[in-house]
Amino acid sequence: MTDHDVVIAGAGSTGLMLAGELALAGVDVAIVERRPDQKLAGARALGLSARTLEILDQRGIVDRFLAAGQVAQVTGFAITRLDISDFPTRHNYGLALRQKHIERLLAEWIGELAVPIYRSREVTGFAQDDAGVTTRLSDGASLRSAYLVGCDGGRSVVRKAAGIAFEGWDATTSNILAEAEMAEEPPLGVHRTAHGIHAFGREDYEIHDGKIVFATEGPIGVMVTEKSVGATAEPTLSDLREALIAACGTDYGIHSPTWISRFSDASRQAVAYRKGRVFLAGDAAHVHSPVGGQGLNTGVQDAVNLGWKLARIVKGTAPEALLDTYHGERHPVAARVLRMTMAQVALQRTDDRTEALRDVMAEILDMEEPRKRIAAEMSGLGIRYDLGQGHPLVGRRMPDLDLVTPGGPVRVFALLHEARPVLLNLGASDSIDVVRWSDRVETVTARYDGSWELPALGPVAAPTAVLIRPDGYVAWVGEGTHGGLHDAMAIWFGPPG
Numbered sequence: 001m002t003d004h005d006v007v008i009a010g011a012g013s014t015g016l017m018l019a020g021e022l023a024l025a026g027v028d029v030a031i032v033e034r035r036p037d038q039k040l041a042g043a044r045a046l047g048l049s050a051r052t053l054e055i056l057d058q059r060g061i062v063d064r065f066l067a068a069g070q071v072a073q074v075t076g077f078a079i080t081r082l083d084i085s086d087f088p089t090r091h092n093y094g095l096a097l098r099q100k101h102i103e104r105l106l107a108e109w110i111g112e113l114a115v116p117i118y119r120s121r122e123v124t125g126f127a128q129d130d131a132g133v134t135t136r137l138s139d140g141a142s143l144r145s146a147y148l149v150g151c152d153g154g155r156s157v158v159r160k161a162a163g164i165a166f167e168g169w170d171a172t173t174s175n176i177l178a179e180a181e182m183a184e185e186p187p188l189g190v191h192r193t194a195h196g197i198h199a200f201g202r203e204d205y206e207i208h209d210g211k212i213v214f215a216t217e218g219p220i221g222v223m224v225t226e227k228s229v230g231a232t233a234e235p236t237l238s239d240l241r242e243a244l245i246a247a248c249g250t251d252y253g254i255h256s257p258t259w260i261s262r263f264s265d266a267s268r269q270a271v272a273y274r275k276g277r278v279f280l281a282g283d284a285a286h287v288h289s290p291v292g293g294q295g296l297n298t299g300v301q302d303a304v305n306l307g308w309k310l311a312r313i314v315k316g317t318a319p320e321a322l323l324d325t326y327h328g329e330r331h332p333v334a335a336r337v338l339r340m341t342m343a344q345v346a347l348q349r350t351d352d353r354t355e356a357l358r359d360v361m362a363e364i365l366d367m368e369e370p371r372k373r374i375a376a377e378m379s380g381l382g383i384r385y386d387l388g389q390g391h392p393l394v395g396r397r398m399p400d401l402d403l404v405t406p407g408g409p410v411r412v413f414a415l416l417h418e419a420r421p422v423l424l425n426l427g428a429s430d431s432i433d434v435v436r437w438s439d440r441v442e443t444v445t446a447r448y449d450g451s452w453e454l455p456a457l458g459p460v461a462a463p464t465a466v467l468i469r470p471d472g473y474v475a476w477v478g479e480g481t482h483g484g485l486h487d488a489m490a491i492w493f494g495p496p497g
Contacts, residue, residue, distance in 0.1 A: 004030045005314045007135050007145040009123040009158050011038065013045070013099065014282030014299035015151035016106035020059070021307025023113035024419040025470075027314050030145075031115065032137060034122040038107045041259045042177065044099035045296035047074055050084060051380025052297045053091040054397065055304050058416040058472050062091075064105050069097030072207045075379045077292065077340075078347035078358065079192075080365050081210065082375035088453040089381060090400055096207060099296060118143075123152065125161050128277045146314060149279045149306070151299070154268075156284035162275045168268030168338065173289075173345065174226040176235045176243050178260040179203075179219050183253025186222075188214045194350050195247040196225025219258060224248075226262075235262045265289035265345045267338045273327040281306055286334040288341040291348065297380055298337050302330050308419055308470035317440055318494040329385045340377065376456035391477035392460045398468045399454070403446035412468070415444060419470045421493060427464040432482055436496030437489050441467075467492075 006022055008015045011033035022029040048056075048065060056062035074094035075082045084092050107117075122138040126148055133148040150158025159166060173196070186200040189212070200222055204215035224243045231239075240260060241251040267288040273280050282299030306326045312318035347358050364370050376382030387395040400413045403424075415422045425432050425445045434443060452460045465478030467488055476488035490496070 002030075002141075002143050004028050004143060004145045006030075006147045006149065006310060007032065007133070007143050008149045008151055009135075009156075010151035010153060010282075010284070011035070011103075011107070011117055011119075012151060012153065012282065012299075013102055013106060013296050014284075014303050015149075016103060016110055017300045018149060018151060018281060018303035018307050019115045020106065020110045020113060021304055021419055021470075022311055022314075023110060023115050024059070025308060025311030025315070027311045029115055030143065031110075031117045032121055032123050032135070032143070033117055033119050034138075036120045038103055040100040040103055042179075042261050045102070045290070045293065046099070047097050047293055048095040048102065049075070049293070049297040049378070049380045050087070050089060050091045050094060051383065051397065052300050053095060054089060054381075054400065054413070055300065055472065057091065057400065058413045059419070060414070060417040061105075061109055064109075065095060065097060065102070068101050068105065069095040070207045072096055073210055074293070075375050077365060077374050077378060078344040078361070080362050082365065082371055082378065084375050084379055084381075084455075087372075087376070087379070087381060087455045088399065089455065094293075094379070102296070123150075123157050126158070126278070133277050147277050147279065147310060149281060149310075150284040151280075151282045151303070152284055154283045154287040156280065158278065159270060159280055159284050162278050162280075164275055164280065165271045166268045167271055168287075169266065169342070171229050171264035171266040174229045174231065174262060174264045176222070176224055176226060176240050176260065176262050178222045178235075178240050178254075178257050180222065180237075180240075180254050180257035180260075182220045183255070184250070186220060186248070186252045192348075192350055193247060195227075196350060197348060198222075198224040198244075198247045220252075220254075222254070229264065231262065235260050263290060265291075265342070267342055269331070269334055269338060273331055274323060279306060279310075279323075279326065285330075286338065288338050289345050291344045292341055292378060294337050294341065294378070294380075298334055301333075301380065301383075304471045305330050308421075311419075312493065318492070322492070332386075333383060336377070372456040379455075381455040385473060387475065391463060391479060392454060392457055393452075393463065393466065393474045393477050396454060396474055397472050398466065398474050399452065401448050401450065403444075403448050405444060405446045410444075410446070413472075415442070416468070416470065416472055421470050421475075422468045424466045424468060426462075426466070427478070432465060432478075432485070434485070434489060437493060439497055440493045441489065 005028040008031045011031045071093045124136045126135045132146050135143045150156045190199040202214045202218045244251040269286045281302040385395040421441045423443045463477045467476035
């Protein structure tokens with residue numbers, strides 16, 4: 001039996017991000033992954049949202065992803081594209097990048113952080129007690145840890161073994177995805193018909209003026225709506241041919257599939273993200289249709305919210321109650337994602353009445369205020385955790401300001417590279433007394449003379465001090481006084497030393 005502080009089930013995007021967060025905090029973390037390597041077959045998530053790019057920027061690794069993907073205005077709601085180029089962020093765009101590349105880059109990052117991955121093994125169950133969790137693996141071995149986090153997908157073994165209910169809505173649509181050869185060239189792009197939505201594309205593509213231009217050679221990627229819903233077996237080439245003929249009148253001579261899979265719009269969420277020493281994140285905690293591209297991004301943001309909190313408890317520098325804020329903050333976010341996704345699925349229906357509704361929604365989203373509000377939500381930039389009343393910054397992501405410090409200019413996100421909390425003092429250098437937390441919170445005295453602006457909200461009053469959590473969200477704001485600062489420090493980072 002091997003000991004670790006934290007064991008993570010699943011080396012997908014969520015599990016990898018969580019492992020990196022914990023490793024940065026000096027936590028002994030290990031991942032259990034059924035795949036022998038990081039290769040990923042099939043089409044999964046296709047990009048990163050603006051807020052996820054900000055999170056990667058907070059850790060100093062965003063350039064790796066930008067170099068591998070294509071920057072574009074890809075934020076949208078149903079079939080309506082929403083331009084966020086006027087949003088106050090360095091990343092006022094989305095990044096087109098396939099999940100296999102996202103995972104590869106995250107795996108390289110945690111490799112640099114020396115996180116061990118137990119590959120070709122699966123979690124088969126666990127037993128938890130007052131002191132920790134014993135996780136059983138498919139090879140007969142066990143891992144002992146203080147905590148276990150299930151990042152093992154929508155069919156999560158960890159969630160089922162924990163007895164956590166997965167409530168929600170059954171599927172109303174079903175689609176087959178595949179990559180295969182075709183004897184005839186299909187019309188590349190997305191097509192909406194009375195039979196549903198179908199699309200054809202190739203692995204390689206470029207984005208020009210917001211439009212996708214596919215390569216002229218290579219296997220064809222296919223997505224096609226099925227007539228019936230509820231199939232549980234893996235789809236076959238025969239199923240794919242049947243669906244193509246129903247939708248297009250031909251199967252284009254499809255043959256030699258590299259892979260075939262199926263997805264639906266089933267929408268479910270775990271009723272609890274924590275049970276004792278066991279947590280859920282990513283698809284293990286919430287599943288929904290991929291329309292809108294929020295699944296992977298929501299999971300990565302789960303990981304960043306949980307990581308620093310779990311690290312504080314492992315290190316013994318914060319109260320146990322801190323762990324309950326993970327469910328309290330992230331569960332409402334995913335619940336909203338499910339509702340927004342179901343609304344988009346409804347708008348993609350192909351009957352005349354839905355067509356009329358879609359036209360009306362497009363007109364509404366062409367107006368400034370609705371566009372900004374929905375775009376902020378879809379891009380992740382509008383998330384606000386309920387941390388109480390006060391300044392509009394409280395509970396929201398901290399803008400990446402260009403600061404002037406005694407040591408020279410510095411960006412706010414550069415202060416978060418090590419996943420440590422920061423107290424930003426924008427007033428007199430000796431005006432804040434937090435020396436008793438100096439072992440846990442970095443105090444930075446700086447000046448910022450520009451305007452303060454938040455996505456969708458617009459300009460806000462300039463604060464005199466800001467307490468920034470390791471995940472980049474604001475825990476406390478000073479507006480000329482420091483009332484409440486010591487209470488906030490104790491809540492999030494433990495009692496004074």
